[in-house]
Amino acid sequence: DLHIESIKKFSELHPKPTELHFQYGTAGFRTLGSTLDSVVFRVGLLAGLRSKKLDGRTIGVMVTASHNPEQDNGVKLVDPRGEMLEASWEAYATSVANAPTTDALIDALQTLVQTVKIDLSKPAKVVYARDTRPSGPALISALEDGFKALGVEARDAGVTTTPILHYLVKAINTKGSKESYGEDSEEGYFRKLSEAFKKLIAGKAKPEPLVIDCANGVGALAAAKFAEYLGDTLPISLVNTSISSPGALNNACGADFVKTMQRLPSGLGDLLKPGQRACSLDGDADRLMYYYLDERGSFHMLDGDKISTLVATFIVDLVRLAGLDSEIKVGVVQTAYANGASTKYLAARLPVKCVPTGVKHLHHAAEHYDIGVYFEANGHGTVLFSQSTQDKFAKHEPSTPAQSTALNHLVNLTQLINQTVGDALSDMLLVEVVLAHKSYTGIEWNSLYADLPNRLVKVVVADRNAFKTEDAERRLVSPSGLQARIDELVRKYEGGRSFVRPSGTEDVVRVYAEATNKTQADELAFRVAGLVY
Ligand code: 16G
Ligand code: ZN
Numbered sequence: 106d107l108h109i110e111s112i113k114k115f116s117e118l119h120p121k122p123t124e125l126h127f128q129y130g131t132a133g134f135r136t137l138g139s140t141l142d143s144v145v146f147r148v149g150l151l152a153g154l155r156s157k158k159l160d161g162r163t164i165g166v167m168v169t170a171s172h173n174p175e176q177d178n179g180v181k182l183v184d185p186r187g188e189m190l191e192a193s194w195e196a197y198a199t200s201v202a203n204a205p206t207t208d209a210l211i212d213a214l215q216t217l218v219q220t221v222k223i224d225l226s227k228p229a230k231v232v233y234a235r236d237t238r239p240s241g242p243a244l245i246s247a248l249e250d251g252f253k254a255l256g257v258e259a260r261d262a263g264v265t266t267t268p269i270l271h272y273l274v275k276a277i278n279t280k281g282s283k284e285s286y287g288e289d290s291e292e293g294y295f296r297k298l299s300e301a302f303k304k305l306i307a308g309k310a311k312p313e314p315l316v317i318d319c320a321n322g323v324g325a326l327a328a329a330k331f332a333e334y335l336g337d338t339l340p341i342s343l344v345n346t347s348i349s350s351p352g353a354l355n356n357a358c359g360a361d362f363v364k365t366m367q368r369l370p371s372g373l374g375d376l377l378k379p380g381q382r383a384c385s386l387d388g389d390a391d392r393l394m395y396y397y398l399d400e401r402g403s404f405h406m407l408d409g410d411k412i413s414t415l416v417a418t419f420i421v422d423l424v425r426l427a428g429l430d431s432e433i434k435v436g437v438v439q440t441a442y443a444n445g446a447s448t449k450y451l452a453a454r455l456p457v458k459c460v461p462t463g464v465k466h467l468h469h470a471a472e473h474y475d476i477g478v479y480f481e482a483n484g485h486g487t488v489l490f491s492q493s494t495q496d497k498f499a500k501h502e503p504s505t506p507a508q509s510t511a512l513n514h515l516v517n518l519t520q521l522i523n524q525t526v527g528d529a530l531s532d533m534l535l536v537e538v539v540l541a542h543k544s545y546t547g548i549e550w551n552s553l554y555a556d557l558p559n560r561l562v563k564v565v566v567a568d569r570n571a572f573k574t575e576d577a578e579r580r581l582v583s584p585s586g587l588q589a590r591i592d593e594l595v596r597k598y599e600g601g602r603s604f605v606r607p608s609g610t611e612d613v614v615r616v617y618a619e620a621t622n623k624t625q626a627d628e629l630a631f632r633v634a635g636l637v638y
Contacts, residue, residue: 152182410482
């Protein structure tokens with residue numbers, strides 16, 4: 106049964122704040138950490154039920170608010186293969202989180218059990234972790250109360266990155282099978298990735314040190330541990346590692362700051378020599394931004410689109426060199442935020458698809474390719490190798506030494522890349538591999554194509570739900586008439602492109618614009634914002 110008495114007892118300790126409404130969105134539940142106690146407790150119950158529904162396979166729970174300010178927190182569920190929670194459960198999660206009282210909570214849970222036909226006699230297993238936020242420990246206790254209330258067998262993965270938690274979920278669920286994803290521990294993750302990295306860069310010139318901005322978050326802990334496994338194969342220097350200084354997390358640093366402000370994070374100014382590459386992680390280490398300063402001290406950003414083009418073209422070349430290009434097709438997935446110049450560069454070389462914002466959309470679209478490369482411009486992304494592609498790698502008999510080398514590289518890439526979700530540390534090693542193979546500095550990488558100047562603004566509106574989009578968020582269907590007025594404006598700008606979409610994580614509408622020069626891009630963005638307001 107549902108352990109109703111025990112759920113009631115624990116639920117009384119975690120009452121829902123009456124005035125608040127919570128929504129399981131693109132990033133799970135995310136808001137002020139101090140308001141999330143009841144939500145996280147209930148997510149503990151949900152995770153247990155999700156596991157029972159999936160025959161006792163292990164579900165992941167991550168407590169993080171990623172790049173958000175330190176006072177925010179959040180919680181999301183990870184499905185057994187290390188992927189985002191299945192979309193249909195987002196609505197169940199929302200209704201369970203919003204049940205106003207303990208009795209209403211019991212009702213919501215019972216409805217869920219009946220609707221999706223959960224066999225309550227099945228075991229429930231969960232693995233959970235948190236980032237470094239000060240509100241984390243208390244929220245973890247609430248989560249554990251949820252586990253106790255339902256009798257969940259729970260494993261505490263401690264303080265770790267979001268992508269490592271995703272890795273653990275997949276490793277636990279594939280343990281002992283022929284699809285084993287690796288040892289189910291943080292050490293297993295570091296060992297797997299560092300071994301693949303060492304094979305991939307064997308014989309390549311040793312790069313100059315890489316400076317990593319850890320956003321004063323959990324990435325600092327993971328990167329420091331990783332450094333021990335990487336040894337001198339990749340000299341790194343960590344900055345913004347103050348995980349316990351109040352207010353430091355994501356403050357003027359980290360991947361989101363760099364992408365949004367298009368400038369150097371604090372703490373790096375004096376460290377970088379001209380041309381030396383550096384990168385920023387975000388608060389839970391699932392986003393990555395590269396950049397460098399040129400001789401004149403100007404900042405150049407290498408964002409998710411630049412990573413995507415670098416990686417996709419490298420993989421296409423390897424597939425061809427391995428003699429597999431007639432059997433294995435590489436494709437790229439982007440969102441409307443991808444810089445128009447990146448789309449043009451990629452589309453001249455391989456299939457490119459545009460999907461709505463949010464990792465789950467990109468991930469699912471990438472699964473349709475033999476090898477699917479997906480990155481959001483904000484630096485979140487990964488590469489997926491389909492099972493049949495991996496089988497082809499295993500069976501293929503190379504006919505020349507060059508083919509054999511390329512094939513080995515591809516196999517090692519499947520080990521280096523965290524295929525469950527975007528992973529800043531794994532992506533960073535991937536970028537380093539490509540740069541080493543191509544003997545590129547950041548400057549050569551950046552010169553593959555020139556970004557179109559662009560501008561992103563947010564607009565506070567009375568009701569963002571009034572904004573509905575189509576064509577992968579590139580066009581508005583409502584409010585009616587607005588898209589036609591945007592089109593009319595865009596036509597006046599050379600190389601102009603603009604779109605408007607409601608945010609999935611903030612109560613605002615976002616306006617993106619690009620044009621052939623910066624002034625025009627800014628002006629277009631503000632004029633479109635003027636139409637929205
Ligand atoms: C979340 C998404 C990210 C997306 C962003 C857009 C996940 C894990 N994260 O952070 O992919 O780019 O939301 O935010 O799906 P927005 O809807 O507020 O623009
Ligand atoms: Zn993140």
